[in-house]
Amino acid sequence: MSTTLEATKDTSPLAKLISDCEELIRDTSLSTVQAWKERTGGIAIGFMPTYIPRELLHAQGVLPVGIMGAGDIEIIRGDAYYQSYICHIPRSTIELGLNGSLDCLDGMVFPAICDVIRNLSGMWKMMFPTKLVHYLDVPQDFHAEMGGEFYRHDLEALSAKLVEAGAKPLTSEALAESIRLYNENGRRVRALYDLRRREPWRVPTAELYVILRAGLILPVEEHSIMLDRFLELVQAEDDRTPMDQARVILTGSFCEQPPLGLIKTLERAGCYIVDDDFVQVSRWFKHDISEEGDPLGALVDAFLTDAFASPTRYIDEDEKGRELVERVQSSGAEGVLFCAPSFCDPALLDQPMETAAVTRAGIPWTAFKFSEDTGQFQVIREQAGTFADSIKLWS
């Protein structure tokens, strides 16, 4: 991960908050998680990107910990597990597992993102046989009586595994309370995204991103307080004024995450990122999960009916690219940056359909690839800068 905004030497409360978050997410040894376990006696379970039902884990007294790769740490052993044509995040995750960084985790949940992450779940079973390993096989059928029923069983199986690993049994009351807490958190995240859409100069994406990443490590209650604090601080930043930048949506980075330096580079190249798909777990649903009735049923129903159009989900009756075009239009974006990790099947197989959809809608776009350990941003800076200039000059 790149360092904080050294150039500004800013000592303001906002800069301190951002710096603290950067430090938190750079700490691959997860000392905060270890401290939480010692303080509470609870267990902590890691999870790979996109989506897992964190509410369920929370309701059983478990700290869900998002593992989004390891940025640019040196890969010593992880490369021995993968061929050159496989993306970076599984090798850095294995590196973390083998170098002891994830020792404080009592298990890992692998959502159904792609074949690489799916197979990593089996590798994890072999590498860490004493830990909980769960492949969250989310349904690709979205009918309540088929996919919904299957998913409910999957969640119950996960819950039972958590109990075996030392978590509390699941109760409806606890789950309802956890849903309420995560809804509160989700509302705050959506409010920040709304503010950024309206006034992107107030909420630089590089800041919002590290705030969201912190939420993958901290308990949800603490993270919601952090979000309030961040909102309050950015609203008070009167010296942040609009600049002549192009408003763009960034898409394709839902699993392996770009280096923070790349996000900053895009912003410095003249792009206001007004929407993105970073850290999607915090915005997987478009609305609150229902707080009425059976809470497990509400979790299932939200997954079936209210989720983002992620490349990891079958689009069923929907039209590919429709949601992206709508997001462009509703955010007032002037262009799209397709920013996918190298060798990312879901993002790169989706890209021809998504680019066709935005082209049909007359929306400018450009595409480039990255790896989480990309260290050279000059070419992307020039590409993004040219793209932003072309929008400002000709769109």
Next chain:
Amino acid sequence: MSTTEETSAAKDQSQDRQKRMIAGHFDKLAESEERGEKCVYTYVPGNLTELLLSFDVNPVLPEINALQSGMRGLSKEYITLAEKEGHSEDVCTYVKCDIGMKRAGNIGPTGKRLPNPNLLLLSYTGCFTFLKWFELLREEYDCPVTMLHVPYQADGKITDEMRKYVVDQMKKKTIPALEKMTGKKFDIDRLRELLARSAKAEDDLVAVLESAKNKPSPIDAYFGGVYYIGPIFTAFRGTEDAVAYYRELREEVEERVRLGKGPIIPSGELKEEKYRLVVEGPPNWTSFRKFWDMFTDEGAVVVASTYTKVGGVYDDGFRHDPDRPLESLAEYCLGCYTNLNLPARVDKLAGYVKDYEADGLLINSVKSCNSFSAGQLMILREVENRTGVPGGFIESDLVDPRYFSAANIKNRLESYFQMIEQKRAQGVTR
């Protein structure tokens, strides 16, 4: 499967029959629109051929079309066409080959145009790319899509919930979609008849594959194996043709066992079996014959392979069951090789090494297929540790000739065979 490069290759009777069957199927597909027959595009793993045939529907399998294009030397042009349209160089070449073939007129291996689909049956079994592939194809064709989501055996077993989920989808989505497309009512008795014939053919297929436990092995279970699995992986499961083909094949193989003969290879018959290998991963199709020759030139025979299980695992006892038609179809889908988790794949490979008395495990890791390839380096080490036999690792691709480096692969194979010799000298392997 028919190829241009095999024209001068030696074959036995069953191979000729297989070639005629596959060619006949492609001819039938080419004429299907004139005849008013319906076609369903679907995939090899998790295919529901008996169900489709019970509706008199012709299956079209895009992976088979892609591999045929690879064998006919056309895939490079097709892949280039797709990449020019913005398909990434990083993704599956089967997909790009298929898209490019469509752009070039959708001409099948017999030189005739393949029909457009009346339905896309997306059997999402063991491969995430399948899902994206049909999302891409649905933009190409004006036809409905029906999804059959087959859960992954993440914990190494098929649960009641998984089976029920798949059966429910068949009942509530797949069958109604076929009824709507064909205007015919689902006939479960007809399905039962087809499944009973499948089980017969599967018995004979397993006998053929297990004949490789003999020394010398009468078959090559990888290169030869792709011919043996051709009918049962494609459009013939449940047909009398398949029953007859597998009966004839089994008789031929049993005769070879009786005579103590080795396998038929492109240059005739393998006279001396020097190395017995288990192979993991799909073959390369663009240089199939050259690739095979690299093994036979060294006296290497593949006695078991996982690729021949990608369209169905039958050697652990599974059979389609006419008494449990939909349930056994669901179990078939759930049991395909790439739907097994990594520990189960290690178990299977280590079991093959032991049961077939193999000298080593060789992995052909293909760039295109993360479902197979992600984790293979760990599989290699685990199998080596558990069996003591040496592992070898080569890299190529399915249908992108840019990723088949003949000299490099040959060099690696030669080194690998030397390693086996060395281990033999040390008394580590046979």
